Amino acid sequence: MDNLPLSAVAGSPAAAADAQLPPDLRTPLRPDAFEQSEEAKIEAIAGHFREIMQVLGLDLTDDSLAGTPRRVAKMYVQEWFRGLNPAYHPEVRLFENRYQYQQMLVERDITLFSCCEHHFVPIIGKAHVAYLPGEHVVGLSKLNRVVQYFARRPQVQERLTRQIAEELKRSLGTDDVAVLIEADHLCVMSRGVNDTSSSTLTAEYGGAFGQDATLRQEFLRLIGK
Numbered sequence: 001m002d003n004l005p006l007s008a009v010a011g012s013p014a015a016a017a018d019a020q021l022p023p024d025l026r027t028p029l030r031p032d033a034f035e036q037s038e039e040a041k042i043e044a045i046a047g048h049f050r051e052i053m054q055v056l057g058l059d060l061t062d063d064s065l066a067g068t069p070r071r072v073a074k075m076y077v078q079e080w081f082r083g084l085n086p087a088y089h090p091e092v093r094l095f096e097n098r099y100q101y102q103q104m105l106v107e108r109d110i111t112l113f114s115c116c117e118h119h120f121v122p123i124i125g126k127a128h129v130a131y132l133p134g135e136h137v138v139g140l141s142k143l144n145r146v147v148q149y150f151a152r153r154p155q156v157q158e159r160l161t162r163q164i165a166e167e168l169k170r171s172l173g174t175d176d177v178a179v180l181i182e183a184d185h186l187c188v189m190s191r192g193v194n195d196t197s198s199s200t201l202t203a204e205y206g207g208a209f210g211q212d213a214t215l216r217q218e219f220l221r222l223i224g225k
Contacts, residue, residue: 018086020170025162027084027153034085038077045073080115083152090145092171094136104215106130107143108223116187117154125183125199127151128223131168132176132208146171157183157202165204175207178219 018026036044050060050069058065082088107129114123127147150163165179180203189196208215 021163021166025159025166027155027159027163029084034087038085041077042070042073045076046070049073079152080113081153083149084154088149088152090142090149092138092142092146094138094172097133097135097137101133101137103132104130104219104222105133105137106219106222107140110144110147112147112151112181112183114151114153114155114157114160114183116185117156119187119191120154121186121190123151123155123157123183123185125181127164128178128180128219129164129168130178130209130219130222131172131174134174136173138172142171143168157181157185157200161202161204165206169206176209177204177206178209178216179204180220180223180225 018029046069049072053060053065053069060066060069108126110127110129112123112125112127115121116123129143129147146167147164150160150167161179161181164181165177168177168179169175180201182199182201184199188198205216209219210216
């Protein structure tokens, strides 16, 4: 789906994914955010980043720096911020729960890379998600992909936690969902207070996880918290 403009997927479930989130959980985007192709965005960002490097006084004729503007632009569009593009929204396929598994299902230690929207530096951590199966279960890798989709955009951890929870509720057809994220923020570690020892934990509990303290404690025990 490289170079796919939003208009080409506007009617698809992927394009509607963020629109189905509550308004306060949607990542702030302009209406024309995906009218340009990926390649056009890469070219534009590379040009702007070249100007930043020049303002900093860097010599762009040096062979180590000459390709940096385009490398950074490709990283932004195709890696760090690919979760902004609804074309990359993961399709969550459900399977009939033929084995009648009724206990909590936990996917823990999901690697999470995101980016602080205030300083554009990395957020690195782990996400732990759980749900109570009903008539259907989901392929385990899809839980990871949902986490990665919402992480790969400029973020604040509180919104990211709730976006993942709301998407899982919608996709799984149940409110019985738990999400806990623990992450290190380089905006705290590498600038400002330069605190390398602290980390940030956020959690969202839906349905039975929010109502049943024993269930919550079991979830926390299973993820080692």
